[in-house]
Amino acid sequence: MRNNKVTSLLIGAAFAAGLSLEAQAYTFEIPDSLVPNIDLPDISSITIPGEQLARDKLLMGEVVNELYQNHKKIYDGVVVNVFNGRAVVAGRIAKQADHEVIRRVLSSVEGLSERHVDVEIGEPRDARTMAADRSIATTIETLFFGDSDVRVLNYSIIAYGGVVYIIGDSLTKREYDRAIEVASRVNGVRQVVDHIRVGQAGQ
Secondary structure, eight states: OHHHHHHHHHHHHHHHTTOOOOOOOOOOOOOGGGSOOOOOOOGGGOOSOHHHHHHHHHHHHHHHHHHHHHOHHHHTTEEEEEETTEEEEEEEESSTHHHHHHHHHHHHSTTOSEEEEEEEESOOOOHHHHHHHHHHHHHHHHHHHTOTTSOGGGEEEEEETTEEEEEEEESSHHHHHHHHHHHHTSTTOOEEEEEEEESOTTO
């Protein structure tokens, strides 16, 4: 209440003095020396249109929803990624029969051009490993962004238990080799599994 009274007194005093309370806009310039020089990817090198990216999210949502609603135990042990219409389900399953279940789920989703089931029998990862996997994927994306030989926006990366899964399109064999090399050298990576098409970017 005390603050409200003080505010009222200040406003009253301002009107009594004939002062305007209209808000004013202030502008200022940031010196060029303080603006970081960031080299953004060449837009012409992006092979995945925005419409396809939106479609990928919907397709991934269908796969995830089916696993979550009807195969919760499988869902708890895997990760799903869809990029340019190509799907990857990776992780760990309780029994071999679960592999076929995942394959059927992917087959039931229309619009997928490729379906990859990269799973092994074992216990699901714990929270600590999950956090480490996210860090690995983010690190690789960051390194791709800073590498002039790799077109970062043409790839999608996930990790599970230290195994990295990359979907994407390399314009050349050199770019492919560089992408695999960069991903393999990240701390914590045990293996790189790629579903990368070479020389088919934009097709």
